[in-house]
Amino acid sequence: QTYWLRPAPTHNDPTHLGQSATGHSFLAAAVDTAGTDQVIFTGRLSLDTHPWLADHAVAGTVILPGTAHLDLALHAAHHTGHTHIEELTLETPLALPETGSLHLQVTLQAPDDDGRRTLTIHTRPTDAQDQWTQHATGILSAPTEDGTPSTTLGPWQPAGTxxxxxxxxxxxxxxxxxxxxxxxxxxxxxxxxxxxxxxxxxxxxxxxxxxxxxxxxxxxxxxxxxxxxxxxxxxxxxxxxxxxxxxxxxxxxxxxxxxxxxxxxxxxxxxxxxxxxxxxxxxxxxxxxxxxxxxxxxxxxxNPTTPQNSLYRLTWHPATHTPTTDTAPQAATDKWLHLGDDAATTLAETSRAIAAGQPAPPMIVLDTTPHPTSNNHTPHATPERTRQLTTDTLHLIQHYLADDNLRDTHLTLLTHNAITTETGEHLTDPAAAALWGLIRTAQQENPGRITLADTDHTPHTHTHLATALTTAHTNNEPQLALRNGTTHHPRLTPHHQPPLTIPDTHWKLALTNTGTIDNLTLTPQPPDTTPLNPGEVRITVHAAGLNFRDIVVTLGMVHDTRNIGGECAGTVTATADDVTDYTIGDRVMGLFPHIAPTATTDQRLLTKIPTDWTYAQAATTPAVFLTAYYALH
Structure with missing residues (x-):
């Protein structure tokens, strides 16, 4: 145990951070932790104590408004002399329960060399020992100038409004x-x-x-x-x-x-x-x-009832309303710009025309379908076509995004059978499939400016293509697939997979074959009761880690006949006579030959678990630490 003392601040000290009210409606106490310069603000949130929060509901769910996160950050900044929020990012919506309350914690890390502090906002239910959920992160700093705006705002309600x-x-x-x-x-x-x-x-x-x-x-x-x-x-x-x-x-x-x-x-x-x-x-x-x-x-x-920490998979769902006829206004689609073989030149000419006063096209459509006579569409030429297609498209998108003349023009990239939307479909253009990963990144960095659309070559799809693209742009759907005229959109859905059946007898984790994680299984195995060799330690396993090697072996990417799963954490149940560093009951972590309820290894491959670590944290540490240690030493 370590004890710290310091003189108590006076009550008129504006930076007083004792275990008392902080002056904020949500926060009841603030603690300046000894020896770390970390500051922790704590409080509770509920609709009983703050009923006005119930008036902020989005899609039927009461959530803490983003402005409240900013208010918490500004309050923490004021208490520590940091009057400036350099950045604050909202990561996870904070849904408020209809009954009960949430523990609220605002944490400021110690200042860095420039005096900036990292801030986090967490909550967890008060009636459960769930893990804390991180809702926001930020950086606090002192302003470089006096903090007052330098720009002239002009008169209130100027002419032209x-x-x-x-x-x-x-x-x-x-x-x-x-x-x-x-x-x-x-x-x-x-x-x-x-x-x-x-x-x-x-x-x-x-x-x-x-x-x-x-x-x-x-x-x-x-x-x-x-x-x-x-x-x-x-x-x-x-x-x-x-x-x-x-x-x-x-x-x-x-x-x-x-x-x-x-x-x-x-x-x-x-x-x-x-x-x-x-x-x-x-x-x-x-x-x-x-x-x-x-x-x-x-x-x-x-929605707070959405399962947390679930596995999700990408699935394609038909649009709620699929038009039976092409309802896209012909006058609007006639104004679209369709890029051909020399797309970069056409894009540059369009930009110059806009700068000269011509109206900007509402949409630019780039079709990536290879020319029927192109030799690059043969399977043997796929790597070269992939390289060329991704390179050309990347340059085109960079020019498009950097061109202010095209800011009001939407870009749509058409691929054909470059993705699959359901079991049984066949991907026929792997080169264009590479574009989907590339363009998804561009979409994340530039939301609302690019649409990805994949089609088949059926007549119905051709008929409804213009309407599908128009609807996707209007509804801000960044990706779609047209199959026989029906529009599909990607959605993340919970992946329900039956859990592994735990054998009644002793077992170990094994692979029946490589190539997919579905081949993981628990195989029956007699318990290990053999006498311990000199230097060996036996433990009851409470948690096991799976590292990168286990993944690539399971997927068949490398050939390795050894067992998967080489790091575990648990409690010592037996030691050889010459083992003096460990005794029965010690919490240990280290390397083991396989994953099973009990495991035996050499004492030199073990170390004791730090007192404030969980077994799960300990089980995921050995391979990471040893990899770094080997690389550095």
């Missing part, structure tokens, strides 16, 4: 999954100019107490609702967009606690914007954010 319809906004957006109740219906007026710059006036209901928040999460969240009132956003069906990350955030007046504000939202891309919040009476800055990124959210990931 037009009012947005916010009177029945909350009723309209409820049909899209935004279920905002009394506390979050704070948007009272909004305006937009021709450059999509937005101004909004927001106020909290009188019965909402702002005490315990730098800027109340409901007030800040309502400022973002102006995005939902814009013409473009209001016409986008079946999409839910929520805050994903913040960067460059400064709270200029942490003690003001306003119940009204003015917001200026300036889009910098389809998914990013800058944010300036000011006092409506004095026009002084309250909060500024260099970048707020919003992203489309899968509603199924918001």
């Amino acid at each position: 037009h009012p947005l319809d916010v009177e029945d906004l909350y009723d309209r957006i409820s049909t899209r999954g935004y279920h905002y109740g009394h506390a979050f219906r704070g948007l009272t007026a909004a305006w937009e100019d021709d450059h999509h710059h937005i101004q909004a006036e927001v106020s909290l209901p009188e019965d909402i107490d702002t005490h315990g928040h730098g800027i109340h999460p409901a007030l800040l969240d309502a400022a973002l609702h102006a995005l939902l009132a814009t013409t473009d956003e209001d016409q986008t069906p079946n999409t839910i967009r929520l805050p994903f990350s913040w960067s460059g955030v400064t709270l200029h007046t942490p003690h003001t606690r306003p119940n009204r504000l003015r917001a200026r939202l300036t889009p910098t891309s389809p998914d990013t914007l800058t944010l300036h919040l000011t006092d409506p009476d004095t026009d002084t800055p309250l909060l500024t954010a260099d970048t707020l990124t919003v992203r489309t959210t899968d509603p199924t990931k918001l």
Whole structure:
């Protein structure tokens, strides 16, 4: 045991971090941990103690708004002298249970050499010993200047703005999954100019107490609702967009606690914007954010009943509504740009034409089908065609994404039988299959700009292709496959596989054959009761690790006749007479010849488990540590 003492701060010390109230509505205590410079804020969240949170429901699930995560980060920053949020990324939605509460923990790591601190936000149910769920990560720092905005915002409601319809906004957006109740219906007026710059006036209901928040999460969240009132956003069906990350955030007046504000939202891309919040009476800055990124959210990931830590597999599902006739407006599709063999040249010419004043095409379609007379479509030429196709496509996409003239033009890549959507289908263009991995990466980095579409060559598919591409773009579906005219979309679905049957007798993990993990099995084996040789130790195994070698052997990628599974953790049950480093009952981890309920190995291949480690942590350590040790020494 180690004990630490230090003089207690005075009560008027603003950085007092004793085991007492922190001044935040969600956090009850803050602890400055001895010897580590780590700071931990703790509290509880529930709809009983904070009933106004029930007014923030998305797709039927009450979740903590992204603005509340920012509020927690700003509060932690203020208590440690870090007035600036360098970045904050929301990783997992924080769903609030209808009954019961959640343990809340905000952790600040020790400052680095530049004085920055890493922040994490975790919760877990108070009535269970579940693992903590990490919801957000961030970095706190001190601003490089005085922290006040240097840009001139201009007059409120400048010439050229037009009012947005916010009177029945909350009723309209409820049909899209935004279920905002009394506390979050704070948007009272909004305006937009021709450059999509937005101004909004927001106020909290009188019965909402702002005490315990730098800027109340409901007030800040309502400022973002102006995005939902814009013409473009209001016409986008079946999409839910929520805050994903913040960067460059400064709270200029942490003690003001306003119940009204003015917001200026300036889009910098389809998914990013800058944010300036000011006092409506004095026009002084309250909060500024260099970048707020919003992203489309899968509603199924918001439901707290969704199984956690499950295995998922990619499956293709038919679209809910598949048109029976081609309903894509002919006038719109006639404006599409279809790239041919010299795609790069055509793209460059199109960009110059747009710069010269011609209208930008709404969509560019690149068809990757090889020319019928091309020798590169033969199986023997597949590696060369794969290399050429991926290289050319990569260069084309890089130029497309970097060209500001094409920012309002959507790109669709067509492949043909480059993927399979169900059992029995055959992939006939492996070169184009390589594009799917490449383009998926580009889609993640540039959401909403690229669509991947794979087709078969049936007449029905050809008839409905234009409509399918138009619908996918409208509904923000980044990938689709057309099979006999029916549109399919990829979805992650739980993978249900029967568990291994544990034999009644003693067993060990073995392979019946290589090539697939389905060949893993538990084979019966008599218990090991042979006398121990000198230097040997026998343990009861509580956890076993599978490392990279086990994977490649199981898949048949390398030929190795030894057993799989070479690292275990457990409790010593017997030792040879000459073993003095270990006794019965010791918790140990190390290398073993196989995975079984009991295992025997040489004492030189063991070490004791640190007291604060679980068996699972210990079982996954030996191969990793020894690999690094061997590489370094």
